[in-house]
Structure formats: C-alpha cells, structure tokens
Amino acid sequence: MPDIQVGAQVFDCAFHPTESLLYAGLLNGEVKAFRYDDQGQHEAAFTVRPSKKSCRALETDDDGSHLWAAGKGKGLHTIDISTHKVVESRKNAHEAPINRIKRLLPHMLATGDDDGVVKLWDPRKPDAIRTYTQHYDFISDFLWLEDKKHLIASSGDGTLSVMDVRSSKPEPHAQSEDQEDELLSMVTIKDNSKVVVGTQLGMLSIFNRKSGWGDCVDRVPGHPHSIDALSPLPSTYPSAHSTILTGSSDGLVRAVQLFPTKLLGVVADHGEFPVERIKVDRAGQGRWVASVGHEEVVRMTDLREVFEDEEGEQAGEGEKFGIEDENDSDGEEVVDLEPAPSPAKQDDDDEAQETVVKSSDDEGEDSDVPRERKRKRKKEKDPLAAPGRRKKGRNEVVSDPAFFADL
Template sequence: MPHLLSTGDDEGVVKLWDPRKPDAIRSYTQHFDFISDFLWLQDKKQLVATSGDGTLSVMDVRSTKTEPFAQSEDQEDELLSVLAIKGGTKVVVGTQLGILSIFNREKGWGDCVDRVPGHPHSIDALCALPSSYPSAHSTILTGSSDGLVRVVELLPTRLVGVVADHGGFPIERIAVDRGGQGRWVGSVGHDEVLRMTDLKDVFEDEEPGAEGKGGDDRDSSDEEEKGGDEEEDADGKEDALGQQLAGLKRAKSEDEGGDDEDGKESVVNEKDDSDAEDSDAPKPQKKKRKKEKDALSGKAKKGKNEVEADSSFFSGL
C-alpha cells in the first residue's frame, strides 16, 4: 500500500500506520510475544506476522476489524522469519530449532504441511532469489544464527551452498538490491558489517562446475566411443591379419607342393593319397614329408578290406 506501513513490538502488538497521521490506524493484539517478521500478500491485501509465541497470524488490512483473518495453531517453536515461494502459493517460516515450516495457502493457515530440517541453528532471516534465475521460485536464501547465509532449494530439498559468512555472528536481515531483481545480496548481523555478495559470481562458479562435470561425462563418453572404435579397429586388424596368415599358409602350402600336382594334392587333400600311391613314377622328396613313401610299401586300401604288403617278399623275386 502506498501510504501504509506496519510495526510489531516486543509485546506482540501489530500496528498499522499512515505517515500522514500522528497515531496508528489500527492495532492487533492476538500475539503475546515479540513480533519477528512480516510478509505482505499483494493478491489478497493480507499481512502475515510471525511471533515468538509459536504462531503466525493473517490480517486483512482492508477490514476495519481488529481481529486477524486467520491464526495458526501453536507450532511449539519460535517463529522467526517468513517468506513466500512457488509464486505465493506456499509460505516458508524459519524457526528457532533450525526447521523450515511450509504452509500451503490453499489448505489454510491452521498448521504447516511440511517441515524441512537441516540448519544447525535458528533461521533468523529469509530472502528470495531474483526471478532471473531459473530456480528462483523454489530457491531461497537463509540467514542463521551461526553467521552463514545459505542457498537452499525446496521441494525437492537441496543445500546449494554457502553465500556469505559473518564469522559466527547471528544474521538479522537479508535483502537483494533493485527490489529483489538485482544481482547483489546484502546481509547484516551482529558483527556491525554490511556484507555485499555478488550472486551472479556465486551461481556462475557453480554452473561451470556442473558444465565441467558434464564435459567430463562427455569426454569420458568420447573416450569410450574412441575406445570402442579402437577395439573395432583392433578386431578388424586381427581379422585382416588372420586372413593374411591364412593366405600365407595357403601360399606356403602351394610353394611346398612344387609343380607336382600329386604332391600338392597330398598336402591339400589327404584322401587322395591312395591315388598318389598307385602311380609307378618316382616321386621327389617333399620338404614337409617325414619320410619317403615307397609305392610298394605301406597300406593299400581296397574298399573296406585292407591288404598288408611286405617289401621283403618282392626282394627275392
């Protein structure tokens, strides 16, 4: 609202103010402990307040009633910070125990629908990422009492990393420049220092790592493909080498057989040995033959019967 602001005090009183008037326009007293944070819902013109009494309340500023539009049940923990995510459909609340409580506006404000643990200390401040980042609708910045500003992705939950460190001093507030659309995030804490962090540098440092990881995967896949090609080339070379060896063996066999066709047939086909033995012509000695065969010695096959001829029988004739 252009001429409306709100305040919350240590007694749990919420007041609406118009700077043009000296007194508060309206006061709400539904809380009995300190008011820790506010969230403005533009679509419904509603103001959400979190309190140390463990509850949050929703006030419709257009109504003249001093009672809240809705109030949650006791969450049994101090509620310290509040932020809208998922286009305003869900609300995240930081607690004293380091748990992020998620409320679904469609299901009402009675109780949270999910709890996300993980922070070792209280979550005192919450801030949204600029919409220029792809995951801005579900990624938030959290400021904890341990002095660390973290980037947390919700639904699904994942700790992206640490953005800033205040040296162990609790963080009170986090804000992004240019109405939440800039690249710089400022955080203040008990160390009395305003720390400015370039979000673009932080996320660009992570993106190249992811790309590098992907590049490693691509390199490994290329190496695998290259290795596969090398294996195929090796297989092809082995096949070619085998063929060459087979050709050399055949050529060697032909060379060793000489010009004698009977000798060649004896090397290539052992079944034709009987035909070679029937020949009376003298046969030259072959390199690979163990001994010279006598045409009248050995076994002569005639069908299934075998006749043994002794050479000494013919020597006396």
C-alpha cells in the same frame, strides 16, 4: 565487494528500491547510508541519528524518497533522503520497542513491537489507523501478500497471524495453532502459494495457503541452528520460484532449494556471528545481497558470482539435505517436531554476541549493548556444514569396500 564498515553493531539494513544506495540501522541509533557501484566500490553518503537508542528496523517507501526508522526508542521516524533530515517523528508510537517495519501500500505501513502488538499506519496521519493484539510475544517478521491484501506476522509466541488490511476489524483474518517453537522469519515460494517460516530450532516450516493457516503441511530439517532471516532469490534465476536465502545463527547465509530439497551453496559466512537480516538490492531483483549479524559491518555478496559458473549457467547440483519431496506433497507433515520449550524472547541487546561497542554520552543503563547469546546445539552432524570442512571431490564416489570383492 569489501565489507562495509559502519562503526557500530548493525541491527537492520535496507536498499533504495531503484538506486545503488544502502542504509544501515545501528546500535547507537544512527542510520548510515552508503553508495556503491557495480565494481564493488562504496562510499559514505550521509548519516542521521533519529533517536539516541538503537535503530532496529528500516523500510523505504515505494519510490525511495523517504526512509522509516524505528527501534528501542518506541518512536517511528521519517527521513527525507534528499535532505538527509528527519522530517517527522511519531514519539511513543508503541508502548514497547519496535522490532519490525513493513511497507504494504503506497499510504500504509505496519509496525510490530516486542509485546506482540501490530499497528497499521497511514504516513499522512499522526495516529495509527488500526491495532492488533492477538500476539503476546515479539513480532519477528512481516510478509505481504499483494493478491489478497493480507499481512502475515510471525511471532515468538509460536504462531503466525493473517490480517486483512481491507477489513476494519481489529481481529486477525486467521491465526495458526501453536507451533511449539519461536517463529523468526518468513518468505514465499511457488508463486506465493506457499509460505516458508524459519524457526528457533532450525526447521523450515511450510504453510500452504490453499490448506489454510491452522498448521504447517511440511517441515524441512537441516539447519543446525535457528533460522533468523529468509529472503527470496531474484526472479531472473531459473529456480527462483523454489529457492531461498537463509540466514542462520551459525553465521552462514545459504542458498536452499525446496521440493526437491538441496543445498545450492553458501552465499556468505559471518564466522561466529549470527545472521539477523538478509536483503537483496533493486527491490529484490538485483545482484547484490546484504547480510548483517552482530558485527560492525554489512557484508555485500555478488549473487552472480555465487550462482553462475564459468559457462554462465546457474549452479544447481548441490548436496541434498533434510527431507526429499519430489511430488511436492501438500498432505501430512513429513517430519514431526518434538515439542520443546521455546527459549524466551530477550531484548536485541540480550541476544547479541558479546561485542566491544563504543558508548556515547547519552547511553546509560538503557543502552542496547549486546550480551552473550545462548545457542542450541544439536548432537547430530550438521548436514549443511560450513565450507572449510572436508568436501567430497567433484567426481569422487563413496562406496562400501565390499562392493569390489566380487569384481
């Protein structure tokens, strides 16, 4: 599918759970909707602007009839999809810009802001039903565990916390130790028994639910830059229980299998722009994956073209990288992460690549115009190198010349 041009930098995207409808939250505060078909054609559906400030987070309800939008304006807005209008606005829902939204139950959603505050909302009520303040830095991602009714939040303060939404206590059910790195994204594998966390230094930290939430049990290196976005693979693929999509600040969306660990392939390439969000349509069970970076486009990729070869089999013989754990051990950490000072969290506008963005009349010094983002670069050779660099041939064998001396 051709890239969907949206006209401004994209901060977040979301899919309608049952229809071929994509939403994009933009720097200028607009929310744009696009319809697409199986052939890759798309067209604009509607545009609504709930706030004059950037829209950082989007989420739909269970049937797709409403869309929630939030961002730098600190408000929580409800958009009716049928009328394309904002039907409700909770102004100053947070005291800091809202960074994430997650639907938990039919009548419950969570929001997290730049100060680390997490709030639970009932859309039928005007005020938050619960507030958590265990984090002191930005909330980077949410993960919902349906079986235990647990909400997991990752934060730039280096910890993740587990909140039992059935409890009326304002304290979390559990909180990890300081991982000495910013935690940026989360996803589950192995039938929700393990939680994979993407970090600023490019590690995938593995938490085992049976081992508790105090510390990770494994660390998987391999990504050369920060892992800002994670997404599960649709369950229709044989290795979906252990395969995830990773979005890194090096601009690549990768398909990575864990335990054993191997790179299955590169799904999308955003060039020099870091990948901030990855979403799969049809409530995570579709064929189209949307990825957004600090660009004015939403990149749509057909997963069937990436994972199915000419015989219709899933591509699974990728290059191995990072650590190898064939026994799927849940014991000690495999690779130690050397303590390093975590980069301080900045606004979205401070982290984005320097991009030309058209400013509107109502944008002033409080605008989310992006500035240059500083990246950490490792000296080691990137084991997850981007396509375009020399690859080993399909049947090529690399061996020591001395091997042939005695033949």
